Amino acid sequence: MNNHLNVEIMATWLVLHKKHSGYGDIVGETYEYPVGIANSLQIKAGDYIVFCLTKKSANNDKRLLGYGRIKELEPKPPLEDDPKRRGRLAAHLEDYHKFDPPLSFDDIGGDPRTNFTNSISRIEFDFGKFTSIEIAAPINDDFNEKQYFARTIRRGQPKLRESLLKAYNHKCAISGHGPESVLEACHIEPHSISGNNQLENGLLLRSDIHCLFDDALIKINPKTYMIEVDDSIIDSPYGRFHGQELHKRIDGTFPSKKYLNTRYKG
Numbered sequence: 001m002n003n004h005l006n007v008e009i010m011a012t013w014l015v016l017h018k019k020h021s022g023y024g025d026i027v028g029e030t031y032e033y034p035v036g037i038a039n040s041l042q043i044k045a046g047d048y049i050v051f052c053l054t055k056k057s058a059n060n061d062k063r064l065l066g067y068g069r070i071k072e073l074e075p076k077p078p079l080e081d082d083p084k085r086r087g088r089l090a091a092h093l094e095d096y097h098k099f100d101p102p103l104s105f106d107d108i109g110g111d112p113r114t115n116f117t118n119s120i121s122r123i124e125f126d127f128g129k130f131t132s133i134e135i136a137a138p139i140n141d142d143f144n145e146k147q148y149f150a151r152t153i154r155r156g157q158p159k160l161r162e163s164l165l166k167a168y169n170h171k172c173a174i175s176g177h178g179p180e181s182v183l184e185a186c187h188i189e190p191h192s193i194s195g196n197n198q199l200e201n202g203l204l205l206r207s208d209i210h211c212l213f214d215d216a217l218i219k220i221n222p223k224t225y226m227i228e229v230d231d232s233i234i235d236s237p238y239g240r241f242h243g244q245e246l247h248k249r250i251d252g253t254f255p256s257k258k259y260l261n262t263r264y265k266g
Contacts (some may be wrong), residue, residue, distance in 0.1 A: 012048040012127075013039070014112070016119045019057040021077055023088070027051050028063055028096040032076065034086040039120040045070050049091060050127065053102075062100035064103040066091035067127050076200070097127070161185035164204040167249040172206040173191045174218065174227055176247055186214075188259040200256040212238065220246055 015031050022034035025068055033040055043049075043137065049067040076088040105111040112123040161184065170180050186203040205213060212218040217230040229242035246252060 007097050010046050010048065011042070011044070011051065012067075012125060013043055013122050014050045014052050014121045014123050016054045017051050017057070018054045019113070022081065023075075024090060028068060028098065031091045031093070032088050033091075033120060034078075034082065034084075034088055036084075036086050037120065038115075038118045039122060040089065043070065043073070043089070043120065044124070045072055049093060049125070061104040061127045062102040064099055064108070066098040068096035072096075085259060091251055137235050140169060142262075160187075160199070160202050161204075162201050167199060167251075168204040168247065171204070171247065172201045172209060173247045174209050174213075174241055174244075175206055178206070184210045188212045188255060201259045203255060209238075211257070219264055220260055222257045223265050225260075227256050 015033070017027065017031070025031055031051070035041065036161065048067055049070060050067040051065040053065065057061070062264050069092045071094040072092050073115060074090040074092060077088050078085045078087055108125070108127075112125040113121040115121055124200075144185055153244065163183050165180065170183065171177055172183060183204050184207050186205045188201050188203060203213075207224070209218060212233070217233055218241065219228040219230075221228055225246045227241045227246060228242050229239055234242060254260075
């Protein structure tokens with residue numbers, strides 16, 4: 001009698017992520033895709049997904065963002081504007097590894113795909129040696145768990161944070177206070193675009209304000225250095241910052257207008 005040992009081989013998939021695609025992608029947490037496109041039914045729990053920005057979504061060739069393991073696949077209904085009415089699958093990830101800074105295909109020795117048109121391509125490549133930050137996704141919707149998750153990501157640039165703490169005298173550049181445990185180093189022009197960890201490209205922000213700044217719900221006018229709060233949250237406690245001037249650094253200066261202008265127009 002022949003004994004067969006069944007060994008399940010985990011696959012690695014490079015997936016194209018487009019900003020504002022309408023799908024519920026959250027880099028590092030979830031990747032959504034329509035059922036029926038090439039390789040959509042080949043992806044399994046336990047496989048790995050590598051996030052890669054589409055050319056149109058990227059500002060440079062640094063398109064590879066990180067990779068994680070699929071813990072589960074969740075069926076989802078079609079998007080309302082999908083004429084083909086295709087069902088969706090949401091691949092929820094764990095053990096996400098962020099490339100910081102993001103990588104180009106040249107950085108890894110060339111594009112490992114054999115078909116450049118597919119949104120989902122199986123590749124044979126070990127990204128382990130390129131990993132700089134490991135992030136364990138929050139296990140539930142608990143506020144404290146999410147805050148811990150955010151802090152783990154934000155503090156990936158300790159030298160910049162140390163410089164900003166000194167420059168702003170351990171106070172948030174928008175709210176004017178701390179405590180220090182919730183103050184984070186914020187890149188004005190995203191690090192994935194500029195690769196710039198210099199003080200002129202940084203703000204010291206409270207963690208919740210940092211999130212709102214990243215989502216463009218709080219902006220800084222580069223001409224006046226005035227804080228602008230989006231209408232959608234103007235009636236919230238954050239509305240009190242609207243029209244206030246950004247706090248200066250202890251030497252009486254503001255960060256670079258160049259970077260503020262790029263963020264403001266973005």
